Amino acid sequence: MDPLNDSQGRAAATSSEPAPASGANDILLGLLFAAIGAIALYAGRNYVFGTTQRMGPGFLPRIVSGALVLIGIALMLRGMLARGWASPAIAWRPIILISLAVIVFSSTIDRLGLFVASLLTVGIGACAGQEIRWKELPLIALGLAAFCTVLFGYVLKISMPVWPQ
Amino acid sequence: MSEIVQSLALGFSVAASLSNLWYCFLGALIGTLIGVLPGIGPIATMAMLLPLTYYLQPTEALIMLAGIYYGAQYGGSTTAVLMRLPGESSSVVTCLDGYAMARKGRAGTALATAALASFFAGTVVTLLIAIASPALTELAQKFGPAEYFSLMALGLVAAVVFAQGSPLRAVGAIFLGLLLGLIGADVNTGFDRFTLDRPELRDGIGVVVVSMGLFGIAEIMLNLSSGPEGQGERTRLSRLWLTKEDFRAAWPATLRGTGLGALLGILPGGGAMLGSFASYAVEKRISDTPERFGEGAIEGVAGPEAANNAGAQSSFIPMLALGIPGNSVMAMMAGAMLIHGIAPSPNLASTQPQLFWGLIASMWFGNLMLLVINLPLIGLWVKLLAAPYRMLFPAILLFCCIGIYTVNNSAFEVGLVALFGLLGVVLAKLECPLAPLVLAFILGPMMEENLRRAMLLSRGDPSIFLSRPISLGLLIACALVVALLLMPNFRRAREAATEA
Amino acid sequence: MTPSRRSALGLIAAASLAALPQVATAQAYPTKPVKIIVPFAAGGRADALARMLAQGLQEQMGQPFVVENRGGASGSLGSDLVAKAPPDGYTLLLASTGTQAILPKITTKLPYDADRDFTPIALMVESYSFIGVHPGVKAASLKEFVDLARAKPGEFNYASSGVGTYNHFAGEFFNIAAGSKITHIAYRGSGPSVNDLVAGHVQMMIGGEFIEVAQAGKVRILATTNPQRWPGLPDIPTMKEAGLAEFSAPPLWFGLLGPGGMPRELVEKLNQAANKAMSDSKTVERVKAAASIVRTESAEAFASLIKVEQKAFGDVAKQTNMKFEE
Numbered sequence: 008m009d010p011l012n013d014s015q016g017r018a019a020a021t022s023s024e025p026a027p028a029s030g031a032n033d034i035l036l037g038l039l040f041a042a043i044g045a046i047a048l049y050a051g052r053n054y055v056f057g058t059t060q061r062m063g064p065g066f067l068p069r070i071v072s073g074a075l076v077l078i079g080i081a082l083m084l085r086g087m088l089a090r091g092w093a094s095p096a097i098a099w100r101p102i103i104l105i106s107l108a109v110i111v112f113s114s115t116i117d118r119l120g121l122f123v124a125s126l127l128t129v130g131i132g133a134c135a136g137q138e139i140r141w142k143e144l145p146l147i148a149l150g151l152a153a154f155c156t157v158l159f160g161y162v163l164k165i166s167m168p169v170w171p172q
Numbered sequence: 173m174s175e176i177v178q179s180l181a182l183g184f185s186v187a188a189s190l191s192n193l194w195y196c197f198l199g200a201l202i203g204t205l206i207g208v209l210p211g212i213g214p215i216a217t218m219a220m221l222l223p224l225t226y227y228l229q230p231t232e233a234l235i236m237l238a239g240i241y242y243g244a245q246y247g248g249s250t251t252a253v254l255m256r257l258p259g260e261s262s263s264v265v266t267c268l269d270g271y272a273m274a275r276k277g278r279a280g281t282a283l284a285t286a287a288l289a290s291f292f293a294g295t296v297v298t299l300l301i302a303i304a305s306p307a308l309t310e311l312a313q314k315f316g317p318a319e320y321f322s323l324m325a326l327g328l329v330a331a332v333v334f335a336q337g338s339p340l341r342a343v344g345a346i347f348l349g350l351l352l353g354l355i356g357a358d359v360n361t362g363f364d365r366f367t368l369d370r371p372e373l374r375d376g377i378g379v380v381v382v383s384m385g386l387f388g389i390a391e392i393m394l395n396l397s398s399g400p401e402g403q404g405e406r407t408r409l410s411r412l413w414l415t416k417e418d419f420r421a422a423w424p425a426t427l428r429g430t431g432l433g434a435l436l437g438i439l440p441g442g443g444a445m446l447g448s449f450a451s452y453a454v455e456k457r458i459s460d461t462p463e464r465f466g467e468g469a470i471e472g473v474a475g476p477e478a479a480n481n482a483g484a485q486s487s488f489i490p491m492l493a494l495g496i497p498g499n500s501v502m503a504m505m506a507g508a509m510l511i512h513g514i515a516p517s518p519n520l521a522s523t524q525p526q527l528f529w530g531l532i533a534s535m536w537f538g539n540l541m542l543l544v545i546n547l548p549l550i551g552l553w554v555k556l557l558a559a560p561y562r563m564l565f566p567a568i569l570l571f572c573c574i575g576i577y578t579v580n581n582s583a584f585e586v587g588l589v590a591l592f593g594l595l596g597v598v599l600a601k602l603e604c605p606l607a608p609l610v611l612a613f614i615l616g617p618m619m620e621e622n623l624r625r626a627m628l629l630s631r632g633d634p635s636i637f638l639s640r641p642i643s644l645g646l647l648i649a650c651a652l653v654v655a656l657l658l659m660p661n662f663r664r665a666r667e668a669a670t671e672a
Numbered sequence: 673m674t675p676s677r678r679s680a681l682g683l684i685a686a687a688s689l690a691a692l693p694q695v696a697t698a699q700a701y702p703t704k705p706v707k708i709i710v711p712f713a714a715g716g717r718a719d720a721l722a723r724m725l726a727q728g729l730q731e732q733m734g735q736p737f738v739v740e741n742r743g744g745a746s747g748s749l750g751s752d753l754v755a756k757a758p759p760d761g762y763t764l765l766l767a768s769t770g771t772q773a774i775l776p777k778i779t780t781k782l783p784y785d786a787d788r789d790f791t792p793i794a795l796m797v798e799s800y801s802f803i804g805v806h807p808g809v810k811a812a813s814l815k816e817f818v819d820l821a822r823a824k825p826g827e828f829n830y831a832s833s834g835v836g837t838y839n840h841f842a843g844e845f846f847n848i849a850a851g852s853k854i855t856h857i858a859y860r861g862s863g864p865s866v867n868d869l870v871a872g873h874v875q876m877m878i879g880g881e882f883i884e885v886a887q888a889g890k891v892r893i894l895a896t897t898n899p900q901r902w903p904g905l906p907d908i909p910t911m912k913e914a915g916l917a918e919f920s921a922p923p924l925w926f927g928l929l930g931p932g933g934m935p936r937e938l939v940e941k942l943n944q945a946a947n948k949a950m951s952d953s954k955t956v957e958r959v960k961a962a963a964s965i966v967r968t969e970s971a972e973a974f975a976s977l978i979k980v981e982q983k984a985f986g987d988v989a990k991q992t993n994m995k996f997e998e
Contacts, residue, residue, distance in 0.1 A: 051366065054363070064363040097397065100397075101393055105393050109572075125570055218714070314871070363996060510720045519884075621860065
């Protein structure tokens with residue numbers, strides 16, 4: 008192992024990281040960077056690289072994704088040398104439900120219009136909360152959907168589908 | 173000089189007419205409101221109101237539209253501070269320390285700082301436009317592709333300054349941002365890159381989509397998954413105003429932010445956004461206690477907020493002095509003039525003095541009105557935070573979705589926001605800084621474009637970057653920043669080595 | 673009844689049923705608000721024109737005409753919406769030379785057929801383009817500039833507001849006509865390109881975007897590329913008069929189109945209404961401010977104009993190997 012790399016990695020890990028848990032974080036983040044970089048390298052494999060004189064559309068993509076892979080590897084190495092190993096705890100339910108709510112809005116707004124899309128989004132999104140009050144939830148959804156429909160559809164008159172088409 | 177005084181007097185007499193004051197107020201008010209609503213930006217709003225301006229006098233129309241733009245800079249900081257939602261792309265930076273201040277119960281102070289800094293910047297730049305437009309335009313004209321490239325390179329290097337903690341992670345975030353910025357049709361050849369054959373991706377991903385996802389949606393997810401104790405903090409608030417120490421810290425930052433924002437706003441493509449990033453980087457760099465940044469440093473709110481308002485207003489300079497719209501908002505202003513049969517031109521000041529000087533003078537009135545609108549609202553906004561989070565977050569979520577949809581009427585972009593929300597959560601959990609990513613995302617495409625343009629113009633000779641004095645100066649600044657960045661690390665590494 | 677006769681009768685019945693409501697719609701049209709899609713961002717020339725037209729049509733027809741901006745992908749996103757809409761006249765497109773004649777010639781990835789999926793309705797406006805050079809270029813006339821460009825191949829650059837835009841094509845038409853080698857530099861939109869022309873980072877541009885700047889002496893106009901002189905600048909010669917008759921780029925236009933297969937009567941009705949709206953004296957004045965003139969032609973003349981232009985741009989695209997996919 009390169010001793011310079013080692014000392015730098017250790018120095019950064021010990022001095023500028025607040026918590027020792029970052030070893031696992033470094034590895035996971037490095038993995039993420041390297042994976043995205045590799046996918047981009049693959050996706051852009053046919054883009055014309057060109058020359059420094061006349062750079063093609065593939066010039067920067069290749070360099071940037073290559074660098075991302077290298078940084079990812081460096082992060083993984085640093086993570087393996089660090090001491091802490093606690094991996095971050097992630098609560099999946101709110102993350103999945105909020106994403107789902109946004110995706111539902113995106114896939115219903117054009118056909119079902121603002122009112123229905125708002126109802127669905129708020130309905131699904133509100134289930135992501137820690138304490139769900141089942142009596143309150145329909146009221147919040149209806150109230151917000153009605154408020155936004157009036158505000159955007161009739162007061163601001165934004166050109167968007169308001170009712171199912 | 174007396175000529176300028178005369179012209180300004182004419183401007184103020186035009187702007188102070190009852191109808192012009194009314195439209196100025198209307199613009200400022202609408203601007204504040206749409207600034208507060210995440211996603212719905214000034215461009216969409218101006219487009220919506222354009223047909224209405226058909227019935228107005230051209231001066232009234234332009235005064236109102238201008239008010240919407242700089243008004244949005246005031247409003248945009250509100251949600252950034254309260255909910256970590258950048259209401260406008262130019263208030264992304266305010267999310268960092270403004271939101272941190274709010275979490276410490278200082279939301280009122282942060283909002284008051286933002287409003288005061290914006291007002292100060294607005295006043296200074298109004299004067300600047302009146303006095304120095306031609307000279308500043310001359311300066312901006314010296315910026316060719318080589319200078320732009322060097323400026324963007326400096327911006328990227330400075331982006332590492334935004335990092336909290338490990339610089340290596342920040343560098344990774346920068347490259348990820350650059351890569352995301354490459355998505356879309358290549359400007360120099362029209363070739364599609366990483367578009368997955370989706371025509372929606374040909375123009376690239378919008379800054380609003382990226383920042384709304386990474387900051388806004390991700391913040392909701394993080395809040396909900398962090399347990400009830402994480403949410404209790406936000407509601408405590410002590411005061412709405414600034415203490416003496418706050419003033420002392422915010423004042424010089426405001427001054428520097430105004431200067432930086434005004435300068436960067438003049439450059440075509442600049443607008444309000446670049447200045448706010450630059451100001452933050454500068455404040456953090458020159459601070460004696462850079463570790464406070466990200467934890468609620470008031471300079472990190474005052475500087476960028478002054479800068480984005482200064483930039484919003486100084487981006488009028490190329491349009492007013494040369495008739496060339498520098499960004500899409502100015503293109504909209506030019507469009508509004510065309511509807512009235514007035515072509516934006518370098519002779520606007522002599523052919524339409526009433527409109528020209530009236531518009532400039534109205535900016536000062538507008539800023540004053542914005543201060544009057546915004547300061548009393550602070551109490552209201554802060555009270556809104558007292559609402560239980562379980563009722564608040566579905567509303568934020570819905571506003572985000574609707575806001576993104578209205579930008580381009582694109583359901584596809586709403587879906588992308590979900591994706592960036594997920595990415596934001598993962599990166600935040602892995603302690604990867606997000607601000608450098610967003611900055612690189614904004615700067616990357618401009619940098620590539622100008623790099624390749626410069627190389628085309630020089631027929632492949634890279635010395636073009638060193639032979640032009642402004643470009644050379646910027647590159648030297650780049651080298652200095654790199655050196656400064658490396659030094660403390662070397663020192664720490666040495667210390668660590670001797671300890672071990 | 674034999675099956676074949678039954679089906680023939682059925683066909684006739686279906687045809688007459690289908691034809692009936694069409695006639696009815698053409699007479700009663702419009703009975704609800706009409707959408708005019710502008711396939712570009714708000715604030716541009718196309719947007720301003722659409723709003724003027726909407727205003728005029730609304731006054732004549734008594735129903736709201738709503739302008740909707742659907743920018744993106746060089747105009748193909750908004751065009752696609754119209755291509756896929758029912759041809760009932762309630763979804764219209766404000767198209768340009770760029771979307772109808774140029775785009776189909778430089779990309780194979782359009783989600784629609786540029787000919788079959790649209791019905792030309794009315795040519796609204798012809799825009800004037802000019803050859804402008806930076807005042808530092810040592811050429812007082814078009815002839816001097818052509819000589820200069822030929823004498824120094826590879827020294828000059830011309831700006832465009834993007835790959836495959838009208839400025840880009842016009843520049844290539846110029847290179848072909850003059851036998852010069854002026855390098856194309858693409859910008860993102862017309863603001864930055866005009867800025868760099870004024871600043872002298874590039875030396876030439878063909879378009880109408882810099883006319884106001886030129887009148888203030890920041891750009892030197894050598895000729896107009898339209899077949900006749902621009903009434904606003906009667907001293908500026910045409911390309912032919914200035915000695916470059918070989919230059920053959922068709923002028924830039926903006927016009928109104930509908931989805932493919934619109935009934936004839938509906939097209940006629942809209943054509944007349946649009947022509948009347950554009951002939952309004954106030955509109956004529958406003959169009960003039962953007963270096964353009966109002967053109968009122970029949971729908972057929974408009975359709976054949978598009979055909980002619982597609983061929984001209986297609987030829988140059990082939991000759992210069994200009995396309996989005998490499």
